[in-house]
Amino acid sequence: MGKKEKLVEQITSMEDDFAQWYTDIVKKAELADYTSVKGCIIFRPYSYAIWENIQSTLDKKFKETDHENVYMPMLIPESLLQKEKDHVEGFAPEVAWVTKSGDEDLTEKLCIRPTSETLFCEHFAKIVQSYKDLPKLYNQWCSVVRMEKTTRPFLRTSEFLWQEGHTIHSSKEEAEAETKRMLNIYVDVCKDLLALPVIKGRKTEKEKFAGAEATYTIEALMHDGKALQSGTSHFFGQNFSKAFGIQFSNKEGKLEYVNQTSWGMSTRILGAIIMVHGDNEGLKLPPRVAPIQVIIVPIAQHKEGVIDKANELKDRLAKIARVKVDISDKMPGWKFSEYEMKGVPIRLEVGPKDIEKNQVVLVRRDTREKLFVSMDELETKIPELLEDMHNAMYEAAKKSLEEKTSSARTMEEFKDIVENKTGFVKAMWCGDRACEEKIKEETGASSRCIPFEQEEITDTCVCCGKKAKEMVYWGRAY
Numbered sequence: 001m002g003k004k005e006k007l008v009e010q011i012t013s014m015e016d017d018f019a020q021w022y023t024d025i026v027k028k029a030e031l032a033d034y035t036s037v038k039g040c041i042i043f044r045p046y047s048y049a050i051w052e053n054i055q056s057t058l059d060k061k062f063k064e065t066d067h068e069n070v071y072m073p074m075l076i077p078e079s080l081l082q083k084e085k086d087h088v089e090g091f092a093p094e095v096a097w098v099t100k101s102g103d104e105d106l107t108e109k110l111c112i113r114p115t116s117e118t119l120f121c122e123h124f125a126k127i128v129q130s131y132k133d134l135p136k137l138y139n140q141w142c143s144v145v146r147m148e149k150t151t152r153p154f155l156r157t158s159e160f161l162w163q164e165g166h167t168i169h170s171s172k173e174e175a176e177a178e179t180k181r182m183l184n185i186y187v188d189v190c191k192d193l194l195a196l197p198v199i200k201g202r203k204t205e206k207e208k209f210a211g212a213e214a215t216y217t218i219e220a221l222m223h224d225g226k227a228l229q230s231g232t233s234h235f236f237g238q239n240f241s242k243a244f245g246i247q248f249s250n251k252e253g254k255l256e257y258v259n260q261t262s263w264g265m266s267t268r269i270l271g272a273i274i275m276v277h278g279d280n281e282g283l284k285l286p287p288r289v290a291p292i293q294v295i296i297v298p299i300a301q302h303k304e305g306v307i308d309k310a311n312e313l314k315d316r317l318a319k320i321a322r323v324k325v326d327i328s329d330k331m332p333g334w335k336f337s338e339y340e341m342k343g344v345p346i347r348l349e350v351g352p353k354d355i356e357k358n359q360v361v362l363v364r365r366d367t368r369e370k371l372f373v374s375m376d377e378l379e380t381k382i383p384e385l386l387e388d389m390h391n392a393m394y395e396a397a398k399k400s401l402e403e404k405t406s407s408a409r410t411m412e413e414f415k416d417i418v419e420n421k422t423g424f425v426k427a428m429w430c431g432d433r434a435c436e437e438k439i440k441e442e443t444g445a446s447s448r449c450i451p452f453e454q455e456e457i458t459d460t461c462v463c464c465g466k467k468a469k470e471m472v473y474w475g476r477a478y
Contacts, residue, residue, distance in 0.1 A: 011341075013280050018224040023153070025274055029283045029342050032153045039151035039158030043267070046342065047154075049291035051161060051267055055141065057193050058163060058265065061185050067137040067165060072119040074142075075110040080118045084243045087117060090210020094146035096158075112145040117211065117236075117262060120166040121244035128258065131170050131250050135178075139165045154271035155228070155478050162266035168246065168258040172237060175259035176214075179233040182263040183216045186231035194269070195286040195394040196220050196276055197401050198230060199424070199473055201449030206433055209262070213237040219448045219473065221401045222275035225422025227448050227477040230272050233263035271478070276397050283343025284365055286393055287386040294382060295344045296325040297335045299351030309355050313348065313378070320379055321386065340365060345389055346382065366393055405473075409458050411442070414474075418443045424475045428468035430461035439463055445474040 010028060014021040026032050031047035043051065059069070075098060081087075091114045098110040113119070124136060145159050154160075165182060169175040183200060190196040198218040208215035212234040220230045240246070241257040250256050277284040287293055294317055298310040310325045317323045326335050332349075339347055349361040360378070362371045366389050373381050404423030408414035417425050425445060429435060439462070440446050450470050461468045 011280060011282060014223060014278075019152075021278075021280070022271075022275060025278055025282055025341075026153045031270070031274075031283075034153075037158070039148050039156075041153050041157055043161070046291060047270055050270060050273070050285070050289055053289045053291065054189070054193065054265075054269065055163070057189055058185070059139075059141075061189070062139050062163075062165070065137075065181065065185070067139045067167075070138045070140055071142065072113070072116045072123070072140055074113055076113055076116075076118055078109040078111065080122060081111055083118060083121075084211050084240055086239070087211035091115070091146070094148065096145050096147050113142075114144055114146045115262075115264075116140060116142070116144075116164055117166065117240060118244075121240050121246060121260075124168050124241075124258070125244050125246045128168065128246060128248050131248055134248060134258065135167055135169045135174065137165075137167045137178075139163055152271075152478075154274070155268050157267075160267050162264050165261070165263040167261045168241070169260070170248065170250070170256070170258065172259045175237070175261050176235050178261045179214070179216055179235045179263065182261070183218065183231070183233040186218050186233070186263075186265055189265075190218065190220070190230065190269075191394065193286070193288050194273055195288075195390055195397060196230070196272060197394065197398040199401075199449060199451055201451035201473070203232075203449060204433075204436060204447045204472070206436055207447055209234045211236065211239055212262075213239065217449050219424075219475075220272045220276060221404055221424060221475070222272070222478070223278070223400070224275070225404050225476070227424065227473075227475040228268065228272050228275070229448075229477065230269055231263075231265040234261060236260040236262065276400075277393060278343070281337075282341030284393070285343035285345060287345040287389050290343065290345050291322060292324045292339075292342070292344045293321040293386060294323040294346045294348055295335075295339045296323065296348045296350065297332055297339075298325070298327060299332055299349055299354070301327060303352050305355060306351060310350055313350065313360070313375070317348075317378060317382065320383055336363075346385060364389060366396075407457050408462055411439075411462060414439070414445075414462055415443055418445050418476070422476070424448065424473050426455065426457060426471055426473060427462035428456070428458050428460060429470055429472045430464055430466045431469040432461075432464065432466075435461055435463035439474065443474075444476050446477060448473045448475050448477065 011024045012020040030044050033042040096112045141163050143161050148156050190198050198220050200218045203215040214235045216233045218231045220228050238257040246258045247255045296310050298306045301307050314325045345365050347363040358375050406417045408425050408427045455471050
């Protein structure tokens, strides 16, 4: 047990230093490693397996809604990026440029994609002629590069993995419906796969995507009360199609510009999983996304028949769960700590006495509840446990979000909440950008979203006292 205690002690308590707690888990749960390029991380097999599970779920939902996968080049000519003014200005500070080929200067600088709108637009302009060509529903799985000044694994990295959807439509109404549809897919994946409750709504003009008419977002809340933007969907209208000349002839034979959308979810969602569900023993993975759902740990494995029984159980359970058996020569206590750190939902212990009794010990990662279960009932009991764990983790996260959400009627209340409670602050806003900027300047809390489900806390703006237009979720954020 001494090794277990030492391992656990190596994680900084989240109450003492949340940022260091997060870094400790990323390293010690073997999720990522740093490289010699600032802001570029190595996704180790365990974190990549989590991302693959998210990727496969999203990809299936995209294809069920008639989206097709494509792949665009990594490099974008400067002249192409310059075509949409607001877009290029929004990304300019983070763009990485390629200026040489060997020893020779390129005739035109190439940017490493920070996002791929311009490439899709160039392509759409070539392939669309008639209303019969629409809609085009595309998605791309790739990495993008944004040279961040302050970096943290998964949350903010110079290169990250994501999917970016790009669609074009004949009407504004159809494109707007698409942005909402894709946002709701993100909401469903967060709830049903990741056990993450989110607030969904629209970004303010100040916070919307560069070049968009409207940006819709889902916002999650971490253990420390900071928000994390976890997925976005953008309605571009005709901003890009006019800049790139993406036109089609309608049913009357008249030329029109297409209406466009873009939407994405990235590997920063891994940071949300860590910071919403984790505890001072490490990761706590929602069962449906966990690479290993059941870890079998043989007890007294040197004794005859124990390893054979562990492998027999693995073969049986592989039909109903992602299962692994650990027959390494590490002590059982060390293994317990290791798989707690990795957040494996269920630990199955089996030793000589268990074999005699035809039972195993099951230990839940979320509650640490220990259950003695007949080997004959495992095919029924384990799926039940995994389902119960998912629901319990979602409800616990939802309760935490609700407890960390407050309402403010005045700036004094607002400041007090931000300083002393942390979390989301619901407050009314007049719609004036000056008030939005003043709130951020004085409190450090930015507008997170204008929720679709509106409440009227008061009828006046929390900042200036003028007539309020909307209720906004505010918060400090990653």
